[in-house]
Amino acid sequence: MHQDNRPILKHPLNVRVFHYILLLSFLPLAATGLLLFFKPLSDSAMGLTYDIHIVAGVIMALDAVAFTLMAFDRVVLFTNRVFTFGGNDVGWFKVLGGYPQKFLLGKKVAVPPMRKYNSGQKLFGVCVLLGGTALIITGLALWLVPYAIPRDTAWLLGMIHLGCGLLLTAFLPVHLFLAVYRFDDFKAMMLHGKVPYHDAAEYTPLWVQEEVVPVSSKHAE
Amino acid sequence: MTDKYQFTEDGFLLSRRRFMAVGAAILALLALPVGWLGNRIAKRNEYIKARADALYMDDAIAKYRVSHANPAIARYYSEFGGEPLGHLSHELLHTHFVDRTKLKS
Amino acid sequence: MTATSYQPGEIRGLIQIDALKCKGCDACKQFCPTHAIEGASGAPHKIDEERCLSCGQCLINCPFGAIHETQSALDTVLTKLQDPNTEVVGILAPAVRVAIGEAFNLPKGQLLTNKLYGAMHQAGFKIFDCNFAADLTIMEEGSEFIHRLHANVRQEPDAGKLPQFTSCCPGWVRFLETEYPSLLPHLSTAKSPQQMAGTVAKTYGAKVYEMAPEKIFTVAVMPCTSKKLEASRPEFKSAWRFHQQHGSDAAPYADVDAVLTTREMAELLKRLDIHLPDVAEYKGDSLFSQYTGAGTIFGNTGGVMEAAVRTAHKVLTGEELAKLELAPVRGLEGVKEAELTIHDQQLKQDVQLKVAVVHDMGRNIRPLLEQVMAGTSPYHFIEVMNCAGGCVNGGGQPINGSGTSWVAQL
Numbered sequence: 001m002h003q004d005n006r007p008i009l010k011h012p013l014n015v016r017v018f019h020y021i022l023l024l025s026f027l028p029l030a031a032t033g034l035l036l037f038f039k040p041l042s043d044s045a046m047g048l049t050y051d052i053h054i055v056a057g058v059i060m061a062l063d064a065v066a067f068t069l070m071a072f073d074r075v076v077l078f079t080n081r082v083f084t085f086g087g088n089d090v091g092w093f094k095v096l097g098g099y100p101q102k103f104l105l106g107k108k109v110a111v112p113p114m115r116k117y118n119s120g121q122k123l124f125g126v127c128v129l130l131g132g133t134a135l136i137i138t139g140l141a142l143w144l145v146p147y148a149i150p151r152d153t154a155w156l157l158g159m160i161h162l163g164c165g166l167l168l169t170a171f172l173p174v175h176l177f178l179a180v181y182r183f184d185d186f187k188a189m190m191l192h193g194k195v196p197y198h199d200a201a202e203y204t205p206l207w208v209q210e211e212v213v214p215v216s217s218k219h220a221e
Numbered sequence: 222m223t224d225k226y227q228f229t230e231d232g233f234l235l236s237r238r239r240f241m242a243v244g245a246a247i248l249a250l251l252a253l254p255v256g257w258l259g260n261r262i263a264k265r266n267e268y269i270k271a272r273a274d275a276l277y278m279d280d281a282i283a284k285y286r287v288s289h290a291n292p293a294i295a296r297y298y299s300e301f302g303g304e305p306l307g308h309l310s311h312e313l314l315h316t317h318f319v320d321r322t323k324l325k326s
Numbered sequence: 327m328t329a330t331s332y333q334p335g336e337i338r339g340l341i342q343i344d345a346l347k348c349k350g351c352d353a354c355k356q357f358c359p360t361h362a363i364e365g366a367s368g369a370p371h372k373i374d375e376e377r378c379l380s381c382g383q384c385l386i387n388c389p390f391g392a393i394h395e396t397q398s399a400l401d402t403v404l405t406k407l408q409d410p411n412t413e414v415v416g417i418l419a420p421a422v423r424v425a426i427g428e429a430f431n432l433p434k435g436q437l438l439t440n441k442l443y444g445a446m447h448q449a450g451f452k453i454f455d456c457n458f459a460a461d462l463t464i465m466e467e468g469s470e471f472i473h474r475l476h477a478n479v480r481q482e483p484d485a486g487k488l489p490q491f492t493s494c495c496p497g498w499v500r501f502l503e504t505e506y507p508s509l510l511p512h513l514s515t516a517k518s519p520q521q522m523a524g525t526v527a528k529t530y531g532a533k534v535y536e537m538a539p540e541k542i543f544t545v546a547v548m549p550c551t552s553k554k555l556e557a558s559r560p561e562f563k564s565a566w567r568f569h570q571q572h573g574s575d576a577a578p579y580a581d582v583d584a585v586l587t588t589r590e591m592a593e594l595l596k597r598l599d600i601h602l603p604d605v606a607e608y609k610g611d612s613l614f615s616q617y618t619g620a621g622t623i624f625g626n627t628g629g630v631m632e633a634a635v636r637t638a639h640k641v642l643t644g645e646e647l648a649k650l651e652l653a654p655v656r657g658l659e660g661v662k663e664a665e666l667t668i669h670d671q672q673l674k675q676d677v678q679l680k681v682a683v684v685h686d687m688g689r690n691i692r693p694l695l696e697q698v699m700a701g702t703s704p705y706h707f708i709e710v711m712n713c714a715g716g717c718v719n720g721g722g723q724p725i726n727g728s729g730t731s732w733v734a735q736l
Contacts, residue, residue: 006227006228007226007227007228008226008227008228008229009226009228009229009230036349036368039370043365043366043369044366044369046350046366046368046369046370047350047366047368047369049368050350050366050367050368051368053368054367068247072244073240075247076235076240076243076244076247077235079243079246079247080235080239080243116230130250133250133251134254137251137254137258142351145262145736146351146352146389147352147353147356147357147387147730147732148262148730148732148736149258149261149262149265149389149730150261150726150727150728150729150730151386151387151389151725151726151727151728151730152389152727152728153258153261153728154351154353154389154390155389155390155391158349158389158390193226197228211230211231211234212228212229212230212231213228213229213230213231214227214228215226215228215229261728262736264729265729265730265732266658266715266729266730266731266732266733267434267729268428268434268435268726268728268729269658269714269715269718269719269729269731270435270658271424271435272421272424272425272434272435272625272715272718272719272723273424273625273626273627273715273716273718274435275423275424275435275436275437276420276421276424276437276622276623276625276629276718277623277626278437279420279423279424279437279439279619279622279623280619280620280622280623281619282619283617283619284618285618286618286619286620286636287620287633287636287637287640287646287650288460288461288462288464288465288468288620288621288633288636288637289464289465289637289640289641290618291458291461291616291617291618291621292613292616293458293461293613293614293616293617294458294461294462294465297462297526297530297613298465300530301529301530301533302530305465305466305468305469305470306466306469306470306473310466312567312568313522313525313526313529313564313565313568314462314466314516314517314522314525315466315515315516315517316493316515316516316517316521316561317515317561318493318499318502318503318510319333319503320503320507320510321331321332321500321503321504321507322329322331322504322507323507324329324331324332324333325327325329325330326327326328326329326330326332326334
C-alpha cells in the first residue's frame with residue numbers, strides 16, 4: 001500500500017530559524033550552566049565558562065525577543081496549543097504515548113488521538129515557555145544588576161534560575177531522543193518544514209482533521 | 222521532500238477573542254516579573270533612609286542639640302580634661318597616622 | 327621583610343569569602359571601595375587583605391551569604407560579663423540604636439535607645455553612649471578646624487593643612503594611609519568617637535566608676551566591621567600610657583578591648599535570653615549616657631559635618647545657628663556641599679566657609695582627592711564616610727534582605 005506523501009507545512013521558516021538559534025544557544029547554556037553550578041574546573045576555566053554562558057544567554061534572549069516581536073501570532077498559537085489540555089491527555093500519559101512499549105517490547109498500543117502537539121510535547125512546551133522566560137529574565141537580572149536588587153531577591157532569582165535550568169536540562173535528553181525518533185518531524189523542524197500526510201494522519205489525526213487545509217498553488221513555497 | 226507543500230494550517234484557528242486573551246496573558250507573563258523587579262530596585266534603599274530618619278528624629282527631640290551645650294562634656298573638661306586641644310587632649314584624644322606604603326612585616 | 331599594610335597586632339583578613347558558596351556573580355566587586363576582590367566572573371572570588379579596608383560592604387551585599395567575618399569577640403565578652411572582677415563598659419554607636427530592632431523582627435527605623443540601654447544593663451554592661459564621645463570629638467575637631475582656619479587665613483608658616491578631613495571613619499583613614507599617604511596631614515588629628523570613648527572610659531571613667539582602669543573592659547558596639555581593625559591599632563593604648571606616667575605598673579591594655587557589631591550584640595542578647603522588644607527602658611548609669619542631637623547624627627552621612635558646623639558657628643560668631651538643620655549636607659547624593667558666610671569675631675572679617683560631604687567613598691572620593699593634591703580644592707572641611715548612607719549602612723549592621731546599599735544611579 002502506498003503512503004500518502006503529500007506534504008503539509010508544519011513549521012514555517014521563521015519558526016525553524018527561531019528553533020535553530022534556540023538549540024545553538026541552549027546546548028552551551030545547559031553545559032556551562034552545570035559547570036557553573038558544580039564548579040569543577042580551575043579559576044580561569046570557570047571564567048571562560050561564565051563568558052560562554054553569558055554570550056549564549058544573550059543570544060537566546062535576543063532570539064526570544066525577536067521572535068516574540070516579529071512573530072507574535074506564532075507565539076500566541078503555540079501558547080494556546082500547549083495550554084489546552086483534555087481527557088485525551090490523561091489517556092496519553094497513562095500509556096506514555098506508547099513509546100516505552102514500542103522501544104522495550106516492540107508492541108504497538110492504542111494512543112488517544114492527538115492534535116498538533118501530543119501531550120508530552122505540550123508538557124515540554126509549557127516548561128520551555130515558562131521556564132525559558134524565567135531563565136531569561138532571571139539570567140539578565142543576575143548578570144546585569146545583581147548588586148542593585150535586594151539580597152533576598154537576588155538569591156530567589158538564583159534559585160529560580162537554577163531550578164528552571166535543571167528542569168530544562170533534564171528534559172533535554174528526552175527531547176533530543178524523541179525528536180530524532182520522530183524522524184519525519186525532525187526533518188520538518190530541521191530542514192524544510194513539511195511532514196508527509198501519512199505521518200500527520202498517524203500521530204496528529206485531530207490536527208489533520210480540524211486544522212489542515214489544502215492550499216492553492218500560489219501559497220506553495 | 223522538496224515538493225511544494227500542498228496543505229497548511231487554517232489561519233483562523235483562533236478566534237479574535239481567544240487571540241487577544243492569550244496575547245494578554247503572554248504580555249502579563251512578561252511584564253509582571255519585570256515590573257516587580259523594577260519596583261524592588263526602586264525601593265532598594267528604604268531601610269537606609271528609615272535608619273537615617275530615626276537618627277534625625279533623635280536629634281529633633283533631643284534636649285540639647287549642639288555639642289558645646291552638653292553639660293556632661295563641660296563636666297569632663299572641668300573635672301578632668303582641661304580644655305579642647307589642651308595638653309591632656311593631645312595625649313588622650315588625638316592621634317597620628319601611618320604611611321602604610323612604608324610598613325614592613 | 328616583605329611590604330605589608332598592617333602594623334604588628336592589627337587584625338588581618340577580617341573579611342573572607344567562602345569559595346564554596348561564591349557564585350562569582352561580581353556583586354561584591356561593585357561595593358568594594360579599593361578593588362580588593364579578585365577573581366574572574368564565574369570563578370570563586372578572593373579578597374586581597376593588603377588592599378581590604380575590612381569595611382564589610384561586600385559582606386552585607388553578597389546575595390549568597392558567601393562572605394563572613396573571621397573574628398568575633400562575642401565569647402570573650404560573654405565571659406567578661408560573668409567576671410565579678412571586671413567592669414564591662416558598653417560603648418554604643420548611634421547607628422546601632424536605629425537598626426538593632428531589625429534583628430528582633432521590629433519594623434525598620436525604630437529608635438530604641440533606652441530599650442537598648444535596658445537590655446545591655448540587664449546583660450551586665452555599664453552604659454557609655456558613643457554619642458557623648460561624638461560630642462567630645464566635635465569639641466576637639468571643631469576647635470582644631472578653627473585653629474587651622476585662622477592659621478591659614480593669617481598665612482602662618484606652619485598652619486595645619488586645609489581642607490581638613492574628618493577622621494572618624496576607620497575605612498577612610500586606612501584608605502588614605504594605604505593609597506594617599508601624602509594627604510595624611512589633612513586628616514584631623516582627633517581620634518574617632520569610639521577611640522575617645524575607650525580612652526575616656528579608662529581615665530576619667532575610672533574615677534566616675536570608681537574602678538581600677540585595668541579592671542575596666544571596654545566593648546564598643548558598632549555598625550562597622552572596620553572598627554574591629556581600628557581598635558587593634560597598636561598605638562591605641564593611650565589610657566595605659568597615661569596611667570603608666572602616673573605610676574601604674576599594670577601590663578599594657580588597649581583603650582577599646584573588644585568590638586561587637588550590631589549583629590553580634592543582637593546575638594549576645596539572644597544568647598542571654600534578653601528579648602529586646604520586651605525590655606524595660608533604662609536611662610543610663612552615668613554622665614556618659616548624656617548626649618546631644620549633634621552627637622547622634624554622626625551615624626548619617628553629613629551628620630558629622632552638620633554637628634561640626636553647629637559648634638563652629640557658635641565659636642566663630644558667638645551665636646547659635648538660627649536653623650540647626652543643615653539641609654544641603656543631608657541625603658544620599660554622593661557628594662554634597664554647603665556654603666556658609668560666617669562673621670568671624672576673632673578675625674574680625676566675614677569668612678566664606680565651603681564644606682563638602684562624601685559617602686560611598688569608593689565611587690565618589692577620587693575627584694575630590696585629585697583636587698586637594700593639585701591644590702585646587704574649593705573646600706575648607708570635608709567629611710568622608712566609606713559606607714553609602716554613612717554608618718547606618720555599615721558592614722556590621724543587621725543584614726537587610728529586602729534592601730541593597732546600592733545608592734548610586736544604575
